[in-house]
Structures are given as C-alpha cells and as structure tokens.
Amino acid sequence: MTTDARIRRVLTNCSKGEAGRLTLPPDVRELDLDTLDDVVGWRDAKAPDRAVLLVPGADEPIAVMLRAASxxxxxxxxxxxxxxxxxxxxxxxxxxxxxxxKGRNGNTVGTYVCADLGCxxxxxxxxxxxxLRPAPGLTVDERRAGLRERASAFVEEVTR
Incomplete structure (x- = not known):
C-alpha cells in the first residue's frame, strides 16, 4: 500500500471522501510510516484551512484532520x-x-499549534x-519526546 493510501486510511475523524480530497505534500509522501518516530503536520495546499496531524502509534500511525481558525x-x-x-x-x-x-454532531477538540504545523x-x-524560541533547558531528544507525548494525548482526546 502506498504512503498516500496508508495516510488516508489512518485518518480517524473524517469521511473517506474528505480523506480522498486531501492534498499530501511531497515530503510527506516520502515518509516511511513503518519507522515513523516524529509527529508530522501539514496544511493542505489546496485548502489552507484544512490540515493534518500524523502521530506515531504502537502498531500504525494515527492521523486527525484539523481545521484552522481564520x-x-x-x-x-x-x-x-x-x-x-x-x-x-x-x-x-x-x-x-x-x-x-460525536464529530458529526459538531463536537470538536481544539488547541493552539504552530501555524505552519512545523513542530x-x-x-x-x-x-x-x-x-522562534524552543522550550529552554531541554535537549532536542527531550523536546521530540514531549511533542510525541502531547500530540498523542491530543489525538487520543479526538478519538475518544
């Protein structure tokens, strides 16, 4: 299965049609989802208010569709x-x-994130x-681990 198809399949909070309309950037298409250890986010080039957050999971990455405030x-x-x-x-x-x-009834979860999703x-x-000022007093590995932890908690809240 291609990376495109796998990402569309792991999108948990949208319809198949919405997932199919999503534009994936070239660098995302080149990701190895089997070894993914970073949180990856991007805004849809064709619909800038639409975005995706892709988070490593135990067996498979999990992704959620996001909407940006205006x-x-x-x-x-x-x-x-x-x-x-x-x-x-x-x-x-x-x-x-x-x-x-819950989502079809309008229930949402929100948070403030880097506007470019370049976390x-x-x-x-x-x-x-x-x-740009990263969290002080932490190593890059500690910041990466913290990002994975907080992004996973956000995705868990969305999928609950």
Missing amino acids: NAVGATAMCALCRTTHSAGGTTLFTAARRGG RHHVRVEKATAA
Missing part, C-alpha cells in the same frame, strides 16, 4: 504541542472533529531566534 494569534504565543514560543502570527487555533457520531522542525532548533 486568524492566527496576534501576540507572542506558545504552541501547546511542541512548546515553542512564536512571535505574533506564529500560532493558530486548530480544531478537530471528534471521531464518529517536528521547531523542536530541533538548537538556538532561539527572534521569531
């Missing part, structure tokens, strides 16, 4: 997943419909910049 946070804010602090506009509220009947890159930043 406006980014206009002040300095921290991503709830990677704990990177961004300057104005770097963080956006993303919501995810819950899986199944996997942001946790690897060694030195803070004016626009």
Whole structure:
C-alpha cells in the first residue's frame, strides 16, 4: 500500500471522501510510516484551512484532520504541542472533529499549534531566534519526546 493510501486510511475523524480530497505534500509522501518516530503536520495546499496531524502509534500511525481558525494569534504565543514560543502570527487555533457520531454532531477538540504545523522542525532548533524560541533547558531528544507525548494525548482526546 502506498504512503498516500496508508495516510488516508489512518485518518480517524473524517469521511473517506474528505480523506480522498486531501492534498499530501511531497515530503510527506516520502515518509516511511513503518519507522515513523516524529509527529508530522501539514496544511493542505489546496485548502489552507484544512490540515493534518500524523502521530506515531504502537502498531500504525494515527492521523486527525484539523481545521484552522481564520486568524492566527496576534501576540507572542506558545504552541501547546511542541512548546515553542512564536512571535505574533506564529500560532493558530486548530480544531478537530471528534471521531464518529460525536464529530458529526459538531463536537470538536481544539488547541493552539504552530501555524505552519512545523513542530517536528521547531523542536530541533538548537538556538532561539527572534521569531522562534524552543522550550529552554531541554535537549532536542527531550523536546521530540514531549511533542510525541502531547500530540498523542491530543489525538487520543479526538478519538475518544
């Protein structure tokens, strides 16, 4: 099964039609899902308010479809997943419909995340910049592990 097909199959909170309409970026198509150990997020190039969060799982990765709020946070804010602090506009509220009947009835879960969903890159930043400040006092491996833990908890809340 191709990476595209596998990602569409592990999307847990959307219809097959919504999953089929999703645009996957080239770097995501090249992922080895069998060895995935990073949280991967992206915004759909054809529908920028639509995004995906792909999280490593015990047997198979799990993904949730997200919707971006129309406006980014206009002040300095921290991503709830990677704990990177961004300057104005770097963080956006993303919501995810819950899986199944709850989601069809409008029940959602939301959190503030890096506007570009680049958490996997942001946790690897060694030195803070004016626009991007990773959590201080932690190694890159500790930040990566924390990102996986928080992203998994978010996905679990969506799929509950």
